[in-house]
Amino acid sequence: MVLSTAKGSIPLYIQIKDLLVARVTEGKWVPGDTIPSEIQLARELNVSQGTVRKAITELVENNVLVRRQGRGTFVATHDVDRALFHFFHIVNDSGIKILPESKTLSCRKKRASRQEASKLKLSNGAQVVCIERTRKLDNQPTIIETIILPQSLFGELGKRQARNLPNTLYELYETQFGITIHRAEEQLRAVAASEHDASLLGLEPGAPLLEIERTALTLGGTPVELRISRCSTSKHYYQNTVL
Amino acid sequence: MVLSTAKGSIPLYIQIKDLLVARVTEGKWVPGDTIPSEIQLARELNVSQGTVRKAITELVENNVLVRRQGRGTFVATHDVDRALFHFFHIVNDSGIKILPESKTLSCRKKRASRQEASKLKLSNGAQVVCIERTRKLDNQPTIIETIILPQSLFGELGKRQARNLPNTLYELYETQFGITIHRAEEQLRAVAASEHDASLLGLEPGAPLLEIERTALTLGGTPVELRISRCSTSKHYYQNTVL
DNA sequence: GATGTTAAGAGTTATATAAGACCTTAACCA
DNA sequence: TGGTTAAGGTCTTATATAACTCTTAACATC
Numbered sequence: 383m384v385l386s387t388a389k390g391s392i393p394l395y396i397q398i399k400d401l402l403v404a405r406v407t408e409g410k411w412v413p414g415d416t417i418p419s420e421i422q423l424a425r426e427l428n429v430s431q432g433t434v435r436k437a438i439t440e441l442v443e444n445n446v447l448v449r450r451q452g453r454g455t456f457v458a459t460h461d462v463d464r465a466l467f468h469f470f471h472i473v474n475d476s477g478i479k480i481l482p483e484s485k486t487l488s489c490r491k492k493r494a495s496r497q498e499a500s501k502l503k504l505s506n507g508a509q510v511v512c513i514e515r516t517r518k519l520d521n522q523p524t525i526i527e528t529i530i531l532p533q534s535l536f537g538e539l540g541k542r543q544a545r546n547l548p549n550t551l552y553e554l555y556e557t558q559f560g561i562t563i564h565r566a567e568e569q570l571r572a573v574a575a576s577e578h579d580a581s582l583l584g585l586e587p588g589a590p591l592l593e594i595e596r597t598a599l600t601l602g603g604t605p606v607e608l609r610i611s612r613c614s615t616s617k618h619y620y621q622n623t624v625l
Numbered sequence: 626m627v628l629s630t631a632k633g634s635i636p637l638y639i640q641i642k643d644l645l646v647a648r649v650t651e652g653k654w655v656p657g658d659t660i661p662s663e664i665q666l667a668r669e670l671n672v673s674q675g676t677v678r679k680a681i682t683e684l685v686e687n688n689v690l691v692r693r694q695g696r697g698t699f700v701a702t703h704d705v706d707r708a709l710f711h712f713f714h715i716v717n718d719s720g721i722k723i724l725p726e727s728k729t730l731s732c733r734k735k736r737a738s739r740q741e742a743s744k745l746k747l748s749n750g751a752q753v754v755c756i757e758r759t760r761k762l763d764n765q766p767t768i769i770e771t772i773i774l775p776q777s778l779f780g781e782l783g784k785r786q787a788r789n790l791p792n793t794l795y796e797l798y799e800t801q802f803g804i805t806i807h808r809a810e811e812q813l814r815a816v817a818a819s820e821h822d823a824s825l826l827g828l829e830p831g832a833p834l835l836e837i838e839r840t841a842l843t844l845g846g847t848p849v850e851l852r853i854s855r856c857s858t859s860k861h862y863y864q865n866t867v868l
Numbered sequence: 869g870a871t872g873t874t875a876a877g878a879g880t881t882a883t884a885t886a887a888g889a890c891c892t893t894a895a896c897c898a
Numbered sequence: 899t900g901g902t903t904a905a906g907g908t909c910t911t912a913t914a915t916a917a918c919t920c921t922t923a924a925c926a927t928c
């Protein structure tokens with residue numbers, strides 16, 4: 383790629399930003415990598431350090447890169463902190479957030495339903511991996527999660543790791559499958575607990591549950607995970623901060 | 626206030642940012658005002674335009690200021706768009722967001738409950754204004770809202786405007802009371818509809834409702850509104866985008 | 869000789885400044 | 899009425915210097 387400085391063209395720092403994003407999405411730089419210093423990139427691209435810096439700044443605000451003064455700039459990784467901070471919103475009544483432990487109930491392959499296929503942008507009836515698990519908060523089963531993954535991306539999962547899945551899946555996606563979840567869209571509803579829900583959570587059937595349907599996307603915007611969580615909110619709630 | 630450039634002191638642009646925020650919170654600049662240009666501020670404060678610019682940039686990211694190239698920089702206002710975009714999260718099943726019309730049921734004074742006082746940081750038993758209203762989505766009553774406001778700030782409301790309240794309250798707070806809502810914290814739960822809820826929404830008692838408890842804060846971080854919404858989510862859902 | 873402390877240096881990001889390009893508006897003129 | 903221009907705002911880019919982090923080597927101490 384060559385940068386254009388012609389009159390009326392896109393600003394340099396935007397072009398550089400796109401170029402840096404491309405290096406991440408293509409896997410040339412992977413999570414945890416140190417990217418070249420601002421000065422190196424500036425020399426390579428024939429612009430000033432400040433211009434590279436502006437591009438990087440926006441990517442840091444997007445959670446694509448992480449800066450550490452005196453150290454360098456890194457491709458952001460999915461550690462537990464990020465999972466908690468960005469993607470987990472359930473807190474207990476004291477407002478404290480703790481990542482729940484998980485117990486996998488099943489992990490099998492099936493054909494995607496119409497809805498699932500549409501939300502994951504798969505062709506009708508494509509194969510998916512379907513995980514079901516419960517999660518404990520404050521030592522009480524509180525959440526039932528159903529996770530749908532395209533088999534084309536996560537094929538290995540069906541075979542090997544059926545029952546010993548780690549607690550933070552996004553870390554696994556990143557390290558084992560080279561897939562980094564970058565953002566998500568969540569749709570929340572109140573639903574009545576089914577018999578199945580109720581027995582797993584120790585509630586009466588018909589009890590109100592908070593249903594969170596999350597579509598998780600990569601940096602490129604491809605949906606790669608569909609996750610439906612049904613939560614008992616008698617001792618916990620979903621916390622959202624509106625800026 | 627004087628800026629400090631001594632070695633080891635806080636960066637200039639942060640000091641400028643604080644200074645600009647102060648001018649907004651003190652009411653020296655009010656929503657809609659044009660603030661002095663970057664160059665004017667730079668001259669006034671004896672720094673370069675770029676330094677002022679960096680301060681303003683962060684405030685734009687915080688939704689405190691709004692820039693318009695060629696026009697100037699303005700203090701952000703609470704128009705309908707902002708209300709919709711930042712503070713209203715209910716969309717219909719097609720993903721479309723429409724601000725619901727409101728019907729005020731009651732507007733009266735009372736003493737704050739313990740919880741209300743604590744969440745609004747009022748002394749125990751302080752006077753509050755309590756508004757109850759329903760809101761229609763797609764021509765169907767879908768939300769019941771209970772709004773609690775400190776009477777110390779919103780005294781006038783109790784008297785005059787009892788029944789002809791506008792649809793977007795935050796605009797009213799800003800224009801009539803000089804109070805700008807800057808951010809909010811929302812706590813979501815699934816609850817069972819009471820008889821009262823059910824009759825207002827045309828549902829069976831016990832039907833699951835999504836309860837949203839929102840605390841709205843000023844730029845200074847003072848809580849100024851407590852709002853509890855109970856929503857039927859059979860044809861709508863709460864949309865949250867996680868970046 | 870082994871170990872802990874200090875100082876210097878190289879490499880990195882962070883801050884501040886300056887200059888010109890670009891955008892918007894309004895006044896002016898043909 | 900429509901085009902031109904000037905003024906004044908933000909936006910982009912470049913450059914210089916400060917602040918921070920880590921490594922290494924010199925040195926004192928046990």
